[in-house]
Amino acid sequence: MKNRFTTVDIVASLSEIRNLCGYRVNNVYDIDNKSYLFKLSSKDAKAVLLFESGIRIHTTDFEWPKNQTPSGFTMKLRKHIDNRRLESARQLGVDRVVDFQFGTGPAAYHVILELYDRGNIVLTDHEYTILNVLRPRTNNDDVKLIVKIGRASCRERV
Numbered sequence: 001m002k003n004r005f006t007t008v009d010i011v012a013s014l015s016e017i018r019n020l021c022g023y024r025v026n027n028v029y030d031i032d033n034k035s036y037l038f039k040l041s042s043k044d045a046k047a048v049l050l051f052e053s054g055i056r057i058h059t060t061d062f063e064w065p066k067n068q069t070p071s072g073f074t075m076k077l078r079k080h081i082d083n084r085r086l087e088s089a090r091q092l093g094v095d096r097v098v099d100f101q102f103g104t105g106p107a108a109y110h111v112i113l114e115l116y117d118r119g120n121i122v123l124t125d126h127e128y129t130i131l132n133v134l135r136p137r138t139n140n141d142d143v144k145l146i147v148k149i150g151r152a153s154c155r156e157r158v
Contacts, residue, residue: 005056005115007094013058014098017089020047020059025081025102029066030074034119034134037064040086051111053134054119057098076132077123080109 005013023040030036034053037060040046050060070078084102091098096115101108108126113119121134 004054005096007091007096010057010091010096010098010115013056014089014091016059017049017057020049021086021088023047023086025084025086027082028070028074028077029064030071031064031066033071035064036074036077036121037066051113051121052119053113053121054115054117057113057115073121073132073134077111080123080131081111084109 020040023042023045026039026041026046028036028038034055036051038049038051040049048060049057050064051057067074081102084107085104087101087104087108089098089100098113098115100111100113102111103109103126106126109131110122110124110126110128112122112124114121118135122130123132124130
């Protein structure tokens with residue numbers, strides 16, 4: 001059994017997920033502190049996307065148990081992407097990072113999923129200004145980059 005997605009797995013998964021472009025977000029649920037379900041629907045179909053930070057992403061038909069009370073991160077996702085259309089899903093280069101765009105123009109939001117190391121999920125606005133981060137890093141962490149809410153994401157600074 002595979003523990004983590006490779007770049008090839010992400011390409012294969014995205015080819016299926018791109019069929020969901022145009023679907024609207026009905027709701028977002030957290031399964032645990034790193035796994036999220038995105039319920040999507042169109043006029044005649046429904047789908048559920050599973051995001052597992054650092055591990056995998058794919059559609060699912062399994063009825064996952066949901067937390068009784070949503071986390072603060074889940075509430076922030078709901079606030080910004082609820083009822084928005086999934087416009088695009090793309091892999092950033094050959095990295096194990098996927099950018100999902102919900103909505104268009106200045107009303108667009110991006111959910112960026114990192115599928116390496118411990119992973120992370122980042123919510124940004126249309127200009128890639130970070131609105132929320134699943135796992136914020138602090139000065140005490142042994143990292144070279146500190147993510148701060150309200151700042152442009154790394155992708156924009158490059």
